[in-house]
Amino acid sequence: MAETKAKKTVRMADQYDDPKYNYQDYWAGREYEHAAEEIAIKRLLRGRKFEHAVDVGGGYGRLSKLLTKYAQKVTLAEPSQQQLDIAKIYLKDTSKVEQKLLQAADLKMKNGSIDLVLVVRVLHHLPNPKPEFTEIARVLKPGGTFILEFANDAHFLNRVRYAVKGKKVPKMPVDIRSKANIKAGEIPFVNHHPKTIVKMLQDAGFEVEAVLSGSNLRSPTLKRIFGKNILINLEKVLQPMFASLYFGPSVWLRLRKK
Numbered sequence: 553m554a555e556t557k558a559k560k561t562v563r564m565a566d567q568y569d570d571p572k573y574n575y576q577d578y579w580a581g582r583e584y585e586h587a588a589e590e591i592a593i594k595r596l597l598r599g600r601k602f603e604h605a606v607d608v609g610g611g612y613g614r615l616s617k618l619l620t621k622y623a624q625k626v627t628l629a630e631p632s633q634q635q636l637d638i639a640k641i642y643l644k645d646t647s648k649v650e651q652k653l654l655q656a657a658d659l660k661m662k663n664g665s666i667d668l669v670l671v672v673r674v675l676h677h678l679p680n681p682k683p684e685f686t687e688i689a690r691v692l693k694p695g696g697t698f699i700l701e702f703a704n705d706a707h708f709l710n711r712v713r714y715a716v717k718g719k720k721v722p723k724m725p726v727d728i729r730s731k732a733n734i735k736a737g738e739i740p741f742v743n744h745h746p747k748t749i750v751k752m753l754q755d756a757g758f759e760v761e762a763v764l765s766g767s768n769l770r771s772p773t774l775k776r777i778f779g780k781n782i783l784i785n786l787e788k789v790l791q792p793m794f795a796s797l798y799f800g801p802s803v804w805l806r807l808r809k810k
């Protein structure tokens with residue numbers, strides 16, 4: 553696709569620019585979740601080296617730091633100026649990361665100029681991520697790597713919940729905002745069905761190389777009983793073991809641009 557045609561939907565990330573909301577604070581007390589994500593990324597990238605990685609919708613750069621271990625250069629591409637302002641402090645000792653105000657559907661990078669893209673916790677704001685997948689496929693080199701994490705509507709507990717009601721897990725994105733938040737104009741917040749996302753990725757020119765099941769033990773009760781260290785060690789074992797079942801609330805994919 554021609555680079556100049558990449559002007560697509562403009563999607564905002566308003567809440568991340570709200571001075572009353574600090575996304576960095578969300579991570580206080582979520583050491584298990586953060587560790588689970590780093591474990592997945594390390595497993596999916598083990599033994600690989602890249603020239604230029606882009607952390608799309610990377611927020612304040614929580615995971616851009618980890619990407620510097622795998623890539624010579626990292627770009628944090630993020631549409632929220634507030635997140636980029638926090639990133640300036642968070643990444644002050646990480647010289648390899650450049651920060652750019654960008655939407656995922658319009659990355660303003662040359663065709664085939666990137667060899668690694670990471671997208672984590674962004675898809676829940678994109679009910680239809682087709683333009684974003686097309687744009688990521690455009691900027692990636694043939695053979696380039698795309699690591700994608702998204703919230704899984706078909707996780708094990710949800711499948712049980714739907715089955716109890718005699719229903720199937722919907723293939724369409726499921727809006728999980730409260731009525732009050734919808735009324736207040738909160739940006740979209742959806743969970744996706746893995747099969748729908750995989751099909752969309754294939755249509756955009758990707759093939760799935762690896763799947764992991766993520767945050768399998770995300771539960772305040774389990775945290776209280778076992779403590780985070782035990783949960784993190786179990787998580788390491790469960791991510792590949794439960795992958796084919798799409799068990800956990802988070803799905804990880806390593807994709808290859810064809």
Ligand SMILES: C[S@@+](CC[C@H](N)C(=O)[O-])C[C@H]1O[C@@H](n2cnc3c(N)ncnc32)[C@H](O)[C@@H]1O
Binds near residue numbers: 565568609613672673
């Ligand atoms: C939950 S945060 C995740 C941040 C980071 N990936 C992480 O895991 O820490 C969601 C991020 O997605 C960004 N975002 C929302 N809509 C976006 C879009 N259309 N393109 C790129 N990023 C977007 C938000 O600004 C926010 O930083």
